[in-house]
Amino acid sequence: MRRVATLYRTTVGKKVLMAVSGLILFGFVFTHMLGNLKMLLPPEGGHFAMDVYAEFLREIGYPLVPHQTLLWVARLGLLGAVFIHILSAVQLSQASRAARPQGYAKEESLSLSYASRTMRWGGVILLLFIVYHILHFTTGQAHSSFVAGAVHQNYVAAFQSPLVYLVYLVAQTALCFHLYHGVWSFFQTLGLSHPKYNHLRRPFAVGFALVTFVGFLTPPTLVLAGVIS
Numbered sequence: 001m002r003r004v005a006t007l008y009r010t011t012v013g014k015k016v017l018m019a020v021s022g023l024i025l026f027g028f029v030f031t032h033m034l035g036n037l038k039m040l041l042p043p044e045g046g047h048f049a050m051d052v053y054a055e056f057l058r059e060i061g062y063p064l065v066p067h068q069t070l071l072w073v074a075r076l077g078l079l080g081a082v083f084i085h086i087l088s089a090v091q092l093s094q095a096s097r098a099a100r101p102q103g104y105a106k107e108e109s110l111s112l113s114y115a116s117r118t119m120r121w122g123g124v125i126l127l128l129f130i131v132y133h134i135l136h137f138t139t140g141q142a143h144s145s146f147v148a149g150a151v152h153q154n155y156v157a158a159f160q161s162p163l164v165y166l167v168y169l170v171a172q173t174a175l176c177f178h179l180y181h182g183v184w185s186f187f188q189t190l191g192l193s194h195p196k197y198n199h200l201r202r203p204f205a206v207g208f209a210l211v212t213f214v215g216f217l218t219p220p221t222l223v224l225a226g227v228i229s
Contacts, residue, residue: 011092011095014088014091014092014095015088015092015189016189017084017088018084018085018088018089018092018189019185019186019189021081021082021084021085021088022085022182022186023186024077024078024081025078025081025082025085026179026182026183026208028078029175029179029212030208030212033212033215033216034215035050035053036050036215036216036219037215037218037219038050038052038053039152039155039219039222039223039228040218040219040222040228048151048152049152050151050152050155051149051150051151051152053151054149054151055149057071058071082127082130086123086127089119089123093120119177119178119181121174122174122175122177122178123178125170125171125174126171126174126175126178129167129171129174132167133171136158136164137151137154137155137158140154143157143158144157145157155219155223156223156228156229159219159220159223159224160223160224162224165220165221165224168216168217168220169217172213172216172217173213175212175213175216176209176210176212176213177209179205179208179209179212180205180206180208180209181205183204183205183208183209184201184202184205187201188201
């Protein structure tokens with residue numbers, strides 16, 4: 001533990017923790033996107049695919065552990081990864097500003113990519129969206145017709161509203177830029193860059209971000225268009 005604490009005090013340590021926590025979150029985002037695509041599947045045996053999937057998540061580990069135990073363990077783990085990711089990002093940003101000569105501020109700003117410059121505001125948007133998303137689909141306080149357990153019904157009712165769709169569109173746009181920059185820099189942070197495949201880093205980051213963006217927005221778009229009901 002002492003070595004971990006010592007490592008975290010360094011810039012390299014913070015970057016590594018930010019990269020690892022980001023990898024955990026990227027994995028969750030991609031898996032969550034695949035789960036949402038079950039909205040595209042037809043019902044079987046009178047049950048919507050999304051409801052069956054949601055029930056599976058709630059029942060993981062049962063009867064060895066009580067209902068939803070492992071689901072809440074996963075949720076708390078993800079919240080911990082979010083906290084570490086944000087804390088590392090804030091501390092690295094503060095250290096960068098403290099070490100940056102004032103005269104080079106303009107030059108450095110010009111050298112940064114658009115995705116990099118939007119990471120800060122994108123992170124704020126995503127943090128606010130996470131809170132809203134939990135209140136919207138997990139606890140139901142932000143959902144006017146929320147029914148516990150009826151995930152398919154809640155999803156359709158939510159995205160029939162253009163305003164809700166717009167909120168998710170803004171959030172997914174911010175996520176797209178965040179994923180692009182994060183995936184692209186992940187390899188370098190963990191020392192995984194190599195001249196033989198460095199040219200693949202940017203296309204992979206773009207592809208991952210775009211696939212996630214399209215995957216998340218396809219079901220809500222079809223709901224708003226009246227294709228999914």
